[in-house]
Amino acid sequence: MGSSDGRTGDRAAADGVLDVPVIDISGWENGTGAARAALATEVDRAARTVGFLQVRGHGIPEDAAGAFADALDAFFALPMAEKRRLRAPSPDINRGYTPPRTEKLSLSLGVPAAAEDLFEAFNVGAEASSFPGLDLPEAHYPANIWPSLPGFRPAVDEWCRRAGGLARRMTGIFAHALGLPEGHFAPFTDHSLDVLRMNHYPLPDRELTLDRDRMGMGAHTDYGIVTVLWADRVPGLQILDGDGGWHDVLPEPGCLLVNLGDLLARWTNDRWRSTMHRVLPPTDERGRVVRRRSAAYFHDGNWDAEISCLPGCVPPGTAPRYPPTTVGRHLAEKLAGSRAGRRNENSPREAARLRAARSERPLPGTAGDGVNSGPSHVS
Numbered sequence: 001m002g003s004s005d006g007r008t009g010d011r012a013a014a015d016g017v018l019d020v021p022v023i024d025i026s027g028w029e030n031g032t033g034a035a036r037a038a039l040a041t042e043v044d045r046a047a048r049t050v051g052f053l054q055v056r057g058h059g060i061p062e063d064a065a066g067a068f069a070d071a072l073d074a075f076f077a078l079p080m081a082e083k084r085r086l087r088a089p090s091p092d093i094n095r096g097y098t099p100p101r102t103e104k105l106s107l108s109l110g111v112p113a114a115a116e117d118l119f120e121a122f123n124v125g126a127e128a129s130s131f132p133g134l135d136l137p138e139a140h141y142p143a144n145i146w147p148s149l150p151g152f153r154p155a156v157d158e159w160c161r162r163a164g165g166l167a168r169r170m171t172g173i174f175a176h177a178l179g180l181p182e183g184h185f186a187p188f189t190d191h192s193l194d195v196l197r198m199n200h201y202p203l204p205d206r207e208l209t210l211d212r213d214r215m216g217m218g219a220h221t222d223y224g225i226v227t228v229l230w231a232d233r234v235p236g237l238q239i240l241d242g243d244g245g246w247h248d249v250l251p252e253p254g255c256l257l258v259n260l261g262d263l264l265a266r267w268t269n270d271r272w273r274s275t276m277h278r279v280l281p282p283t284d285e286r287g288r289v290v291r292r293r294s295a296a297y298f299h300d301g302n303w304d305a306e307i308s309c310l311p312g313c314v315p316p317g318t319a320p321r322y323p324p325t326t327v328g329r330h331l332a333e334k335l336a337g338s339r340a341g342r343r344n345e346n347s348p349r350e351a352a353r354l355r356a357a358r359s360e361r362p363l364p365g366t367a368g369d370g371v372n373s374g375p376s377h378v379s
C-alpha cells in the first residue's frame with residue numbers, strides 16, 4: 001500500500017486500502033516559510049488521521065541502509081547458542097538479544113495473547129556513560145551488550161546516528177505543525193533514552209504450526225515520541241483503523257516509515273495518533289511464510305521528562321484524557337508487559353482500541369489478506 005504519486009489523502013485510497021502518505025521533507029531545512037508551513041500542514045494531517053508517514057527526502061543514502069541490513073543479517077545468522085549469550089541478565093533490561101517466541105507485545109497495553117510473538121530481536125540504546133555529568137539511572141540507560149562480530153558495532157552506531165538525526169528533525173517539524181516554537185521538544189530530549197530494536201522474523205521451525213494466534217509481532221503502540229522504521233518490502237506490517245480494521249503497510253522504495261508514539265498522543269490529547277500496529281507472520285505473494293527484517297529506532301525522550309497535555313489541546317471545560325506521567329514511568333510499565341510478561345494495566349485507552357478491533361485474519365497460505373474497505377481514520 002501507500003501512494004506512489006505523493007498523494008496525501010487523509011482517508012482511504014480509491015481501492016479501499018488505507019493510505020500512508022508519502023511526505024518529502026527535503027525542503028524543511030532551507031525551504032521558504034511557505035514551503036515549511038505547507039510541509040507542517042501535511043505532517044499535521046497525517047498525524048491526525050493515520051499516525052504513520054512514509055518519509056522521502058530524508059537524506060539517508062540507500063547504501064547506508066544496505067550496510068546496516070548486512071550487519072543485521074550477520075548478527076541474526078550467528079548460532080543460537082552465541083546469540084543467547086547476549087541476552088540481558090533480566091527482561092527488565094531493554095538490551096541485547098531476545099530469542100524468538102519470548103515476548104508478547106500486546107501485553108504492553110495489557111491485552112493477553114494466546115501465543116508468544118515469532119520475532120527475535122537485538123536491542124541497543126543510549127547508555128548512562130554517554131552523558132557524563134548527568135548521573136542517569138542505569139535501569140533506564142543500561143550498558144549495551146555487543147557481539148564480537150567485526151564491523152557490526154560501527155554499522156549499528158552509524159544507523160543510530162542517521163535514524164536519530166531524522167527523528168530529531170521530525171520533532172522540529174512536529175513542533176511547527178502544532179504551532180509551537182521549533183525547539184519546543186529539545187528540553188524533553190537532550191538526554192533521550194533512544195533505543196534501536198532490530199527485528200528478525202525468521203522462518204518458523206519445522207515443528208511450529210502457524211495458527212491464528214501466532215503473530216510475527218503482537219499488536220502494540222510505540223511507547224515514545226516518534227519511531228523511524230526501516231523495513232523490508234515484505235508484507236506483514238499492519239495498522240489499525242478507527243473502525244477496527246487492519247491494513248497492510250509496505251514502504252515505498254527509498255522511503256522510511258515514521259510513526260508517532262504514545263507520548264505525542266498524550267501531549268496532544270489524541271489530536272495526533274499513536275497508531276496501533278502489528279506484524280503478521282510475513283508471507284510472499286503466494287502466501288508462503290518468508291523471512292523479514294525491520295529495525296525500529298525509538299526516540300523516547302528524557303527518562304525524567306514530565307509529559308502532560310499541551311495547553312492548547314484540551315477543550316475548555318474538559319479534563320485531559322491521560323493523566324500526567326514521566327517518560328521513565330511510562331516506558332517501564334510498557335516494557336514490564338512486553339518483555340517481562342507483567343500485564344500493563346495503565347493503558348486502558350489503547351487496550352480498548354485493540355479489543356474493539358476485528359480479530360479475524362487469514363491463516364498464512366490461505367486466500368484473503370485482511371484488507372478492509374471504507375476506513376475513516378486509524379486507531
Ligand SMILES: O=C(O)CCC(=O)C(=O)O
Nearest residue numbers: 197199231237279294296
Ligand atoms: O517489523 C515491523 O515492521 C514493525 C516493528 C515494530 O512495530 C516495532 O519494532 O515496534
Ligand SMILES: [Fe+2]
Nearest residue numbers: 221222277296
Ligand atoms: Fe512498533
